[in-house]
Amino acid sequence: MPWPTEQKQMTRERILGSAVKLFSARGFDNVTINNVMRDAQLTHGAFYAHFKSKHELYAGAITAATKNSILAKAQEEEGCENLNVTNLIAAYLDIDHVQQKTPPCPLAFLATDVANREEEVRLAYTKVYKDLITILNKQLNHLPSRKGRILALSALMIGGVAISRALYDEQVVMDLLGACRKYGEELLDEGDVEA
Amino acid sequence: MPWPTEQKQMTRERILGSAVKLFSARGFDNVTINNVMRDAQLTHGAFYAHFKSKHELYAGAITAATKNSILAKAQEEEGCENLNVTNLIAAYLDIDHVQQKTPPCPLAFLATDVANREEEVRLAYTKVYKDLITILNKQLNHLPSRKGRILALSALMIGGVAISRALYDEQVVMDLLGACRKYGEELLDEGDVEA
């Protein structure tokens, strides 16, 4: 590709990093272009030299979020497969993830926020989701009924975090996260017997 | 309570009905007060005779949504307990629910939308969530490890529907919903042996 200067690429990535952080925390409509650009230490006029629209930024942020997220870590690790997934489940369904103290996964943080947007955004979300399924598939290639179990596990993980972020009751959140971790793992252990 | 005229109550409920429908479909920020009032066949000036603010309407809609939802049906039914939950799981994780052809459950449709709002809204969401857990608890009072299994099941159901609404791939959606139904029920069947 005939690519722009290295400086521009770096600026673009700084904007995307700010966008990931802010959109995950507050959703599409509660973040302004000004918010993002200020966080990236620029003024809002400079935005349109990098992105066509706010929606394009949003779709880009969803894709970019995976680069530093919990999922990326799991993707890198090879071997010792079942343990990797156990670690992923534990890190994903951790209160630190819910509170965005670790890099947020857009699948959980933006699920219903994405549902109402146009194709471009939903396609970005779908791609990230399929990547998660692919990761789990590779790590769990010994598991019987693999496909169904992995899909159910993904709903358990994403749902657990999404609900936890909405609830206003600390104790229930801790109970919910714990239960999702426990029965998420059980979903994998019981693969010995085919249903 | 010294209550308003019957006519006013009915109007208020018509507004709430429109709010449930529209907020569930599009989220808080993509619905205007004008949209809601037009749907309720009024003009937007009349809104503030019924609600203090848009946020109050939103919180009210989350609470009101349960009155006609899938959850309400499950709550009414007595006896034949395990079957009721099986029916609830099937109806909740149905493509018709995802496409809002049956009354939408705000727990799934508004999960990440609620996370970013103030206390009043999150408390309404938390109340509805606890009601769901209570329903499941009553219907499944024979189940061992009941508490944890029910929490995990709730995440599976809500997560399955929330993700399905975001995805832009029909086949993946159908696979996901099917897997959530299957392993959601498995979560209940395997209660015979304590883990």
Added chain:
DNA sequence: GTCTATAGAAAGATAGAC
């Protein structure tokens, strides 16, 4: 209680200087 009209604020996008 409902209407029409409008105040007031916010934010996406663009223009033009440097």
Added chain:
DNA sequence: GTCTATCTTTCTATAGAC
């Protein structure tokens, strides 16, 4: 490419007549 300034639209909330 980045800046400041502004255009333009949209929307919440209020005012005041009926």
